[in-house]
Amino acid sequence: MPRTLRSVLFMATVCAVCTAVPAMVRAATSRRVEALERLATYRNVLSILAIPVDHGHPAAVESVFIACVREQVIGGRTFWFGLEAPAVGVVAFAVRGPGFWGPIHGIVAVSENDHRIVGILFTRHEETPGLGGRIREPWFGEQFHGITLDPHRQGPLVRLIRQGSREHAWDVDAITGATETSKKIQSLFDSDVRQALLTLSEAGRS
Amino acid sequence: MTSRHIFVDGVFRQNAVYRQILGICSTLAVTNLLSNTLVMSLGLVFVTAMSSLTVSLLRTVTPSRIRMMVQVMIIATYVIVIDLVLQAFLPEISRRLGPYVGLIITNCIIMGRAEAFAAKNPPWPSFLDGVAMGLGYTVVLMSIAVVRELMGFGSLFGITVLPPWFTRWTILTMAPGAFFMVGIVIWVMNTLDPPGRAGQAR
Numbered sequence: 001m002p003r004t005l006r007s008v009l010f011m012a013t014v015c016a017v018c019t020a021v022p023a024m025v026r027a028a029t030s031r032r033v034e035a036l037e038r039l040a041t042y043r044n045v046l047s048i049l050a051i052p053v054d055h056g057h058p059a060a061v062e063s064v065f066i067a068c069v070r071e072q073v074i075g076g077r078t079f080w081f082g083l084e085a086p087a088v089g090v091v092a093f094a095v096r097g098p099g100f101w102g103p104i105h106g107i108v109a110v111s112e113n114d115h116r117i118v119g120i121l122f123t124r125h126e127e128t129p130g131l132g133g134r135i136r137e138p139w140f141g142e143q144f145h146g147i148t149l150d151p152h153r154q155g156p157l158v159r160l161i162r163q164g165s166r167e168h169a170w171d172v173d174a175i176t177g178a179t180e181t182s183k184k185i186q187s188l189f190d191s192d193v194r195q196a197l198l199t200l201s202e203a204g205r206s
Numbered sequence: 207m208t209s210r211h212i213f214v215d216g217v218f219r220q221n222a223v224y225r226q227i228l229g230i231c232s233t234l235a236v237t238n239l240l241s242n243t244l245v246m247s248l249g250l251v252f253v254t255a256m257s258s259l260t261v262s263l264l265r266t267v268t269p270s271r272i273r274m275m276v277q278v279m280i281i282a283t284y285v286i287v288i289d290l291v292l293q294a295f296l297p298e299i300s301r302r303l304g305p306y307v308g309l310i311i312t313n314c315i316i317m318g319r320a321e322a323f324a325a326k327n328p329p330w331p332s333f334l335d336g337v338a339m340g341l342g343y344t345v346v347l348m349s350i351a352v353v354r355e356l357m358g359f360g361s362l363f364g365i366t367v368l369p370p371w372f373t374r375w376t377i378l379t380m381a382p383g384a385f386f387m388v389g390i391v392i393w394v395m396n397t398l399d400p401p402g403r404a405g406q407a408r
Contacts, residue, residue, distance in 0.1 A: 007269040014276050018283040025287050029294035036297045124301070129238070129359070130376040 040123075045069060045080045048109045048119040049087035075199040081112070090118055093196045097188035100180045102126030104135070108193055112204075115149045115197055132181030143172040149189075151197040157189040209334055216338025223346040223388075224395040228314040233347055234384040235306050240363045243351035244344075245292070245299045249307060251340030253284045254316045258324035258336035265325050277320040278311075285310045315339055350387045354378045 039058050042065040046053050053064040068084040082090040092109040105124040110117055120141045127133045134140060147170050149157050160174040160182040174182035222228045229250070236246045260280045261268075268276050289307045292300040300307065310316070319339050324332035355361055358379035360368035377383045 003269065007272045010267070010269055011272055011275060014279050018279045021283050022286040022290065025290045029290050032294045033297075036294070040297075126304075128376075129379040130374060 044107050044121060044123055045092055048092050048107050048121045049080070049082045049090055050119065051082070051084060051087055074203045077196060077199055079196075079200065082109075089113065091200065092119070093200075094123075095188060095192040095196060097184065097192050099125055099127055099184050100132050100178075101128070104184060104188060106188070108196070110149060110197070112200075115151070115200075117144045117147045117149065120144045127181045128178065132175065132178040134175050134178065135181060135185065140175065147172070149193065149197055151194045151201065156186055157194055158186065160186045207331065209331070212331060212334045213338045213341075216335060216340075217342040217345060218399065220339075221342040221346065221395070222315040222318075222339050223343055224392045225401060226315075226318070227392075228318055229343055230388065232306055232309065232313060233343075233350065233388055234381060236303060237347055237351040237384055237387070238354045238358060238379045239302070240348070240351045240355050242299060242302050243347050245296065246303060246306060246310075247340070247344035247347050249285075249288045249292075249310055250313060250315070250343055251337060253281065253288060253310055253313075254319055254340040255333050255336035256284050257281045257316055258319050259329055259333040261320045261324040262327060262329040262332035268325075273325060274317075274321070277317060277325075281316050281320070282311050315343060346391060350384070350391060353387060354383055358383065 039061060042061050043053075043055055046061065046065055046069070047055075049069065051064060051068050054060050068082065068087065070081040070083055072079050072081065077093060080092045082088055082092075087109075089112050090109050091112050092107055094105065094107050096103055096105045098104070102125070104122060104127070106120060106122040108117065109119040122135045122141070125133070125135060127135060144158065147158060149170075151157070157170065159168065159171045161171050163173045163176065165171075166173075216222075220226065223230070223233055232246060232250075236242045257277070257280050261277055264276065264280075285308065288310070289300070292303070292307060316336075319336055323335045327335070352362065355363075356368065357375040358377075360366055360372055360374055375383070378387070
């Protein structure tokens with residue numbers, strides 16, 4: 001057999017085997033991966049809607065989610081409507097935007113009638129640990145509670161400003177030493193959160 | 207070359223990180239938390255050992271002019287398998303390691319050992335060489351991670367051990383901290399065991 005043909009055949013065989021092995025592993029694990037991602041979403045949604053659940057039991061998380069939350073896709077975005085106390089009249093949705101080092105993902109929960117924030121959770125980020133990474137600390141998220149978001153209002157939806165200089169109801173304290181992350185959070189509200197609220201009001205009118 | 211020689215070389219004398227300056231990218235990237243570092247290191251031990259074994263098993267039948275392409279295919283296969291297994295069974299760690307698991311493919315240690323050792327030696331010593339090189343990488347990464355996590359976050363494996371009044375050295379958790387630590391490790395190891403002397407001992 002000529003050397004070139006032998007090399008080609010050998011490479012083709014190696015490629016076939018090396019493609020087949022990961023494909024088989026993927027087929028064997030894909031269901032589990034999907035289930036884990038779904039479970040993570042359920043946990044985050046239940047936690048932001050303040051619906052109590054035993055997070056240690058995946059089956060319990062799933063059954064509580066099915067019983068207490070209605071999932072609906074509006075305008076290509078998934079919204080989660082609370083059906084049980086304390087989340088009746090509350091809707092949650094996932095948001096994302098650029099951060100300082102990488103994208104910031106979060107979930108925002110607002111009241112359906114007046115878009116008042118009842119919860120906010122940053123689920124995934126790559127901000128600097130100890131500085132921008134503090135967006136995951138409870139005090140930071142709690143500051144947003146009670147702010148009414150009006151997507152039609154001119155100017156920023158919320159303002160992240162220097163501690164102790166609040167002027168409006170939509171002002172919250174920025175994180176000291178993480179100016180860029182604070183700016184990114186403000187633009188996340190102005191872009192993706194505003195977009196989600198507009199989609200929601202549009203659907204409410206129709 | 208005996209198994210003992212292969213181990214001593216892999217872990218100390220020819221240590222991939224501080225002696226050959228290989229695998230620096232992941233050394234800088236994942237060493238701010240011990241749990242991430244441990245998983246990354248175990249992944250590297252597995253991939254280096256298995257790909258060295260496979261390259262060695264195929265060494266007599268692999269046409270020499272395509273051997274590097276074959277090595278890359280083998281390495282990539284093992285890395286993708288590791289990535290898929292982590293996603294399914296250790297999702298939190300998989301998420302934190304992010305793209306770095308996939309980047310094991312580009313870790314020079316694996317390709318370096320496949321080409322320098324496994325392509326010329328029988329399967330068993332090649333496998334041992336892969337394990338030893340991986341362990342050498344593990345030892346260095348874990349020692350860097352202990353300092354970075356302890357001083358930067360005040361914890362070890364996520365368990366807080368330093369009191370709240372201890373001011374955390376946040377810079378150690380960021381990229382510059384990793385550069386300092388890698389530099390210090392190379393300096394300390396080259397002082398304790400100068401490369402020239404190690405070369406003569408062989």
